[in-house]
Every structure is written in C-alpha cells, then in structure tokens.
Amino acid sequence: MNRQLPLRHALSACPHDCPSTCALDVEVLDGQRIGRLRGAADHGYTAGVICAKVARYAERIHHPDRLILPLRRRGPKGSGDFEPITWDDALDIVAEKFLAAERAHGAEAVWPYYYAGTMGLVMRDGINRLRHVKRYSGFFSTICVNPAWSGYIAGTGRLAGPDPREMARTDCLVIWGTNPVNTQVNVMTHAARARKERGAKLVVVDVYMNGTMQQADLPVLIRPGTDGALACAVMHCLFRDGHADWDYLARFTDAPHELAAHVKTRDPEWASRITGCDVATIEAFARLVGERKRTYFRLGYGFSRSRNGAVNMHAASCIAAVTGAWRLEGGGAFHNNGAIYHWRKTMIEGLDACDPSVRQLDQSRIGPILVGEADALCGGPPVTAMLIQNTNPVSVAPEQDKVKRGFARDDLFVCVHEQFMTETARMADIVLPATMFLEHDDLYQGGGHQYIQLGPKLVEPPGECRSNHEVICALAQRLGAEHPGFAMTPRELIDWTLRESGWGTLERLEAEGWIDCQPSFERAHYLDGFAWKDGKFRFKPDWPNVPFRSPTTCGPVDQIPPLPDHWGVIEEADAAHPFRLVTAPARNYLNSTFTETPTSLQRERRPELMLHPDDAASCGIADGDPIVIGNPRGEVRLHARLFDGVRRGVAIAESIWPNAAFVDGKGINTITGADAIAPFGGAAFHDNRIWIRPA
C-alpha cells in the first residue's frame, strides 16, 4: 500500500564548494527523509535554479553506504578492516593520541586538517577553535582560492565587485576560466536573461569546448596558462582602436600610460602564437568589449590554477579598467564577494586564542609534509596526529604518491570524521560518522553572490552521526581546551556571529530567509575609489604586499612581471612531455563529493582523457583505448576520448574520480604538483606537462 507521507517545504542553502551557494527549497517528508530539492524561486540570485546533482540529494543523504557508527581500525592501514566502537571510546582514543603526540614532540605535532566539504561557517571553521586554543599546527589554506583571490585583489585592493545579478543587465558577458554549466549553473540563468532581454553577447574564454563554451556567441579557445597574453592583446586593441576610456584611466588607475606603452608590443599576432587562438577571434573579442561598454567580466577560478595564475587573473581584471566598464550598471569585473561580510568569527574560530608564532602548514603540501620534507614542515617537528573534517586529501591533494606514503606511516595517528568511507577515511585509525547539512544548523555566505543564508536542521541524522561541532566540543573537553565557543550550541554561535558582525540576529534571519548584503552601487563599482590609499586600480601591483591573508609569500615572487603579461613560469611542454594536462571539474561531481551517488557515477562513466584526434593519431591511440599518461611525479592509467574541442597539445581529464576508479588505483592527482604558486601559494592543478602512450 502506498502511504502518502506528510510533506512540508523548508528553506536551506547548498553547503558544497561552489560559488553559487544556492538557496534551496527542500521537500521534508516526515522529519526523517527528504524528497526533491529545488532552487528557491524568490531568491534574487538562485532564481529557482540549482544543478541536477544537488536536486537529487535524496540519493546522497539516504545512501545505504553512509557511515553511521564510530569505527576503529583492526587490519593494516588502508585495508578497510574496521570494527565498531562506542563514541566515548573513540573520542577517548583520539584525545589520548593527541596528548601523547603533544608530549613527544610538542603541540605542533598535531595538525587539524579540513576544507570545504561543507561551506557552513560553524561546521567548517569550528576546528580552528580547537587548534588555536591547543596551539596545534596551523592550517595554511591554499588548495583553492589563493592565486585567484590575490590576483584579483592585486588590482582592486578588495575581494568584492559589482552585484552578480547585474550579469542579467549587461550588454556583453565575458565568462573567463570557469564552466558554470558544470559548476555554478546560476551564472547561465543571468546570462540567458541578458541575452533575451538586451541582446547581450556571451564571450567565453576557456581551454576546451566545454558546455559553457558551446553556448557562447564567441568562444575563445586558448592553451592553458596563456590568459595573460590574451588579456594583453585585448588591451592592445582597445588602446589602438580608441576604446580606452582615458578620462576614467586618469581618475581611477595608477599607470595607464605605462600600460598603454607596454601592451603596444603585445598585439594579437604575438598573443596568437602564445595562446593558439587565431588573430580574428582576439580582434573580435576586443571589438565586442570595446564597443559594448556595459561589459561584465565574470572571472572564475579555473584559469588561476596555474603557476602564473595570479598574474593571469590580474591581467584579465585589468581590461574593465581600460574601458571604464566599472562606471556602468552591468559593467566591471567580478570574482568573489568575500570582503563584503565583515564577519567577526571569534566564537566560531577562537581567534582570540590564536598565537601567530605557531607554525602554519601548507594544506596543498600535505604530501611533502607527511613524508617529512624539512622545508614543508617549516623546520618544525613531524606531524604525528591528525583530525580531518570535510576533505579527502588522499584523492584531491596534489603529488598523490607522497600523500599515500604519508598516510601509510605507522607513527601517524589519523582520525577522520566523514559521511562516507572515503579514500582518506580508509587510511584512518579512527573513523567517526558525520552529519550532512540538512541534519545540523549552520550559516552560509555566498561567494558568487551577496546573501547570508541559514541552513537549519531539517531531518534527524541516521545511526549515530554527530556534527563537526559536537565532535570538536567533545574533544576539547577531553583535551582540557577551554573557550566559551565550546559551550555554545550552533544556533548560539550563529546568533552571536550575526549580532557581532552587524547582520542582525538569528531570529531575523529565520524570519526573512536570507540577508542581502550588497553594498551600494558606488562602493561595489569602486566609484568612490579602489581599495587603496590613493583610490587607484593597480596595473602595477606591489605583489609581495598585496593584502591577502597569508603567513608568507611563496614561489618566485620577485620574478613576477611588473605589468600584465604572459608569465612563462608554467610547466611548458617539452620533447619528453609534449602535452599539457588540465584537470577540469566534471559536471556530476564536486571535487570528490558525489562520486558515491549512483546517478552521478552512471553519467560520468569512467575516468577518461580528452585529447585531439590528430594528437591521438600521432601517438597511435584510438577512441576508447586504454592509455598511460605521466611525468616525473608518476603515471596514471585511464581511457582515451577523442575530442576536437581542444588545441593540439592540450589534454583534459574531467575529475575528481576516486583513485580506485583508475586501472591501477592511481588517481589523477598522482601527476599534479604540490610546489607552491607565487605569490601566496596554491596548487597548479591545471598546469602539468605530461607524456601520453598506449597502455
């Protein structure tokens, strides 16, 4: 008999690592189960649209493979042989091991490690409260935003830009280095409105003919890591053809005459040789941007995941300053709105207990750190104990062979608090079952928009799952860590944080659903001056002193070109490695999340390398053939997919598949590098030279 379950709709926010942070309308069936998820229709940015993988979230939250009990390792590390234990026993063991590590090597031997598996402020960042109070090794977060954010801030001085909803009111939308059809669908909603209502043109700059490129009026297909050359050539044309706004340049920029003289030699022929893009396309791009003053540059993360990524981001952001597009609604350059929220996170993160002299270990360098490379350890003690929440470094971190060797160390104790038995959890000594976002209360901010949103607890978690906050507080008690934040509930933390940050109260947020934090038009468009003392956009950034939160500079900062340029610091192809590999995001996965859901797995099929048919022919490879790709960091086995939507010499592996999905268990990050990008670190996931052979 079909029993009709009581149904209610509730608001939430997508917690996943995606700039859209969609406002969700959730079907709650009976307090235990959910139905379909939809985009909240009256949310100004989400506008009723979310991606398919989150719409079918019931597949993930009610998955039969969810972890529901605490587990202790019984067999060898990585064997997957675990036995259930009680929560009290599990937490006692973790606390005992952390205290023992502290006694043997000092508090810095313990390294709490986390990332953006949830973007909720309470559940993601609360681990920092424990590490600050206990003076454990710091976590220098580098794996995602550093080159992109520092490159953008290098020009504007602040991580904020024109209202993202203005994309619907532009005459030309330039989507640069991001594939919103795969990763943040709402950008396409606003693009469609601008096209329909204003006849706007869509320009997309990317390294392969992905779903977004296929929708463009002008797809600009370039080689990876050559965006700076493209930007310089566009600016060359703008100055040459009288499209530079000299009044704006004089009032709002630092060195317009130097820039004009500099790009005089960076013409489309020069850029064509570097980018692989034909001269006519570069000219057409410049003409569109020059003639349509109301041009909105939506600058993504993808093109920053390169050793010259910060320079490329900055170069792309300079174009809007040359045309003066910032003056107009629907004009300017947007990357992320992180700076508009002015959070006070003292209670969530225990910032009042932070000692800046404690070492900060680089998240992206977890491989070199765990195998004991002295420079990666900043000259300090080895890491011998870890607590991991919200991330899966054995799959997602670069230089995977080192990461795996590190996690296999007998003298390393690891506790992983997770939703599924990920490849990192498999390497743990203790595995704790974690709640999902609809099973706890949390607070979210949009990166790609300007709303604060609430994600309330809507259903009970399965089995014995506990939230990150519960685990952190329970460990703090056992470890003797004291801070008022450990005694607060998530709702109290949310209320405190909203009040102290000037955003009202939890009660107000619950009543209104979300808070629109969009600054005034003048401020968002920097018409009151860019965020530097003299108010001028920087064509010539002072790179080491760009105001980006970082304990140190990284990489060859002193070699960064003074003005926008093509910086040839990338892993160029050479005779032994004639191809350049990009590890772009797959449509049905989000990093390693959703690689457990049946529909996503079915749609992505298997790990493949997309390469040009002429390149394949020259290597003796046919469509569907098993192949091996490699470089000095290692080798990966997958299957060839012939695809003529890339430049010759470029290969794309849409990821991130579990390592176990590859023929010999070595995932794509076996061949990505962990060397830190200038100026403030990061991993160059899309900047790899490789060879390709038939398997």
Ligand code: SF4
């Ligand atoms: S588009 Fe991004 S933010 Fe929106 S539902 Fe999908 S993953 Fe979440």
